[in-house]
Amino acid sequence: MKCVRLCQILVFFLIIITLLAGCARKDEKVVTFSVGGAPNELEFWEVLITQFEDQTGIKVDILRQPTDTDQRRQGLVISLKSKKSNPDVFLMDVAWIAQFAASNWLAGLDDYAGEDSIGRGVFFEKVMDLADRYKGALIALPVYIDGGLLYYRKDLLEKYGIKAPPETWKELIEYSLRIQGDIRKTNPDFYGFVWQGAQYEGLVCNFLEFAVSNEGGINFEGDKILLNTPENIEAVKLMNELITKYKISPPSTFTEMKEEEVRAYFELGNALFERNWPYAWSLHQHQDSLVRDKVGIAKLPHFKSGKSVSTLGGWHIGISKYSDVKGLSWEFVKFVTSYNIQKRLAMELGWNPGRVDVYGDRDVLGKLPHFAGLRNVFENAHPRPLLPYYTQISEVLQRYINAVLAGALSPEAALLVAEKEAQKIVERYK
Numbered sequence: 001m002k003c004v005r006l007c008q009i010l011v012f013f014l015i016i017i018t019l020l021a022g023c024a025r026k027d028e029k030v031v032t033f034s035v036g037g038a039p040n041e042l043e044f045w046e047v048l049i050t051q052f053e054d055q056t057g058i059k060v061d062i063l064r065q066p067t068d069t070d071q072r073r074q075g076l077v078i079s080l081k082s083k084k085s086n087p088d089v090f091l092m093d094v095a096w097i098a099q100f101a102a103s104n105w106l107a108g109l110d111d112y113a114g115e116d117s118i119g120r121g122v123f124f125e126k127v128m129d130l131a132d133r134y135k136g137a138l139i140a141l142p143v144y145i146d147g148g149l150l151y152y153r154k155d156l157l158e159k160y161g162i163k164a165p166p167e168t169w170k171e172l173i174e175y176s177l178r179i180q181g182d183i184r185k186t187n188p189d190f191y192g193f194v195w196q197g198a199q200y201e202g203l204v205c206n207f208l209e210f211a212v213s214n215e216g217g218i219n220f221e222g223d224k225i226l227l228n229t230p231e232n233i234e235a236v237k238l239m240n241e242l243i244t245k246y247k248i249s250p251p252s253t254f255t256e257m258k259e260e261e262v263r264a265y266f267e268l269g270n271a272l273f274e275r276n277w278p279y280a281w282s283l284h285q286h287q288d289s290l291v292r293d294k295v296g297i298a299k300l301p302h303f304k305s306g307k308s309v310s311t312l313g314g315w316h317i318g319i320s321k322y323s324d325v326k327g328l329s330w331e332f333v334k335f336v337t338s339y340n341i342q343k344r345l346a347m348e349l350g351w352n353p354g355r356v357d358v359y360g361d362r363d364v365l366g367k368l369p370h371f372a373g374l375r376n377v378f379e380n381a382h383p384r385p386l387l388p389y390y391t392q393i394s395e396v397l398q399r400y401i402n403a404v405l406a407g408a409l410s411p412e413a414a415l416l417v418a419e420k421e422a423q424k425i426v427e428r429y430k
Contacts, residue, residue: 031058031328034079034087036065036072044349052335058328063087069201073391080105080320088323089332091143091315094131095201095384095391100318101134102388107319109138112330118337123354130383132316139318141337142354144345146313147374147381148209151266151274151284154296156183165273165298167308169210169238172273172301176248179272187270192248194262195275197239199402202258204394205311206275207401208382210235212309213302218385218393225426227397227419228412234303236411240404254405267291275300277313281370282350297370299377312381314352346371352378389429396421 035045042064049060063086065072073096079087080100092100100106112118123132123142132140152165160179166172176192183190196202211217216231242249250257250265257265259276263283266274269290274280284295299308317336319329335341342353346364352374358364359375384390400414409417 029058029325029328031060031088031325031332032063032086033060033332034063034065034076034090036067036069036091038067041349044345048336048341048344052332056331056335058331060332069093076100080322083322085320085322085324087320088325088329089317089319091317092140094146094312094314094316095394097131097140097316097318098134098386098390099388101139105321106134106139107321107323107326107329109141109319109330109333112334113138113141116334118334122356123337124356124378126379127312127314127354127381127383130386131312134386140316141318141333142314143317143336143342144315144351145354145378145381146277146279146352147310147377148205148275148300148313149278149310149377150298150300151276151280152296152298153272153291153294155294156272157296165296166301167299168304169213169301170304173242173246173248176272177246180248189270191250191265191271192246193242193273193275194249194257194265194271195242195253196259196262197243197249197253197257197402197405198255198261199398200258201394201398203401204384204397205313207235207239207397208311208384209275209300209309210239212382213300213306215303215306217382218397223426223430225393225419225422227422228415232415233411236401236404236415239401240407240411243405244407254402278352278370278374279350282368297373308380310377310381312378312383314354316354387429389425392425393422396425 033049035042045062049062053059065075073093076090080103118141124145127142127145132138132142150165156179157165157175162175166175172193180190180192196206208217211232214231214235216229216235219226243251243253262274262276263280265271267284267289281295281297283289284291286292300310302308317333319326319333323329337354339355339357342355342358343361343364345351346353346358347367350368353359356375359371365371385393387393396418400409400418403409404411404414
């Protein structure tokens with residue numbers, strides 16, 4: 001009997017201890033940070049988080065997301081729609097910010113940034129105004145800036161007596177035909193220009209660079225979306241003709257060419273020009289790259305009447321409106337966007353910092369000399385429309401532009417139908 005009584009007392013105390021431990025965990029202030037990416041990127045984030053915890057005493061739990069961008073967005077949407085307190089902090093593709101802001105999922109950062117004098121003069125002002133502010137309110141900060149670039153084989157241009165990379169699409173075609181024709185005698189797989197034409201978001205980024213460089217793009221006239229315009233028709237026609245008429249882009253452009261496929265093709269020495277994001281530079285410089293030390297970068301070409309355009313990309317950091325540790329979350333945001341951490345992201349991951357001042361850092365330029373030309377590109381980058389329904393507009397454009405590249409539709413027919421479908425989306429959200 002005494003033994004039974006003793007066991008009951010022990011069980012009672014174990015329950016009390018468990019409850020107390022649970023309360024302690026519940027009361028412990030922890031910031032949950034949601035981030036995805038390649039394995040080496042996630043490993044680096046863990047190193048940074050350990051440093052942050054040691055410096056501040058604030059604990060951060062990392063919530064690993066997939067590498068796939070769409071899956072990462074969907075995971076965040078589910079949590080935010082459910083008004084969960086976690087994750088507190090997360091990285092967003094620049095194309096998501098308007099949707100998240102319009103859904104009222106993001107905490108305002110103006111008060112925090114004002115207290116710490118963060119904002120104007122620290123980051124790219126155009127990027128801040130066009131991507132990180134919604135209805136005048138600061139709701140995110142840039143961590144990693146991206147923009148489309150033209151990579152070119154400087155050794156081949158020099159060999160064929162071409163003094164500078166092309167400034168117009170017409171020049172790109174002329175240089176490609178000239179050099180491609182000669183190299184094809186020994187390398188039948190060689191093409192003049194490789195770019196992203198598969199049916200995914202990258203195709204819309206490429207479309208904007210063609211279209212806006214022809215004074216077109218995704219525009220509005222009041223509540224009417226304008227896609228079926230002469231400028232856009234000419235741009236999409238040229239995209240098709242690079243594959244079908246001039247044959248300076250591979251037939252697989254519209255079936256499989258995404259960032260990595262394009263990079264790999266160029267890196268094998270099979271292309272004269274490449275449209276890609278800045279990340280490709282460091283990979284082209286690897287020891288096993290066949291184009292190592294043979295590559296230059298330049299602004300993308302433009303139509304005769306237009307100017308060079310680079311679609312703005314990148315990742316931005318924000319705090320959930322539903323976070324119950326917003327103050328601690330801001331300390332982590334401030335840490336990630338600090339000069340030292342932005343410099344480390346550049347030096348160790350090759351990321352393009354959201355801060356302007358890092359682009360003049362001697363150590364960064366010593367390791368990444370191409371950064372000298374990136375600042376000007378990012379200062380003039382063109383964002384995708386800041387619309388809460390942008391992803392739906394993009395899906396429409398992806399389908400119809402890809403159909404033009406495949407030869408299934410004419411540019412006129414594709415943009416006419418795309419505009420009608422896009423207008424229905426606009427009206428639903430209006």
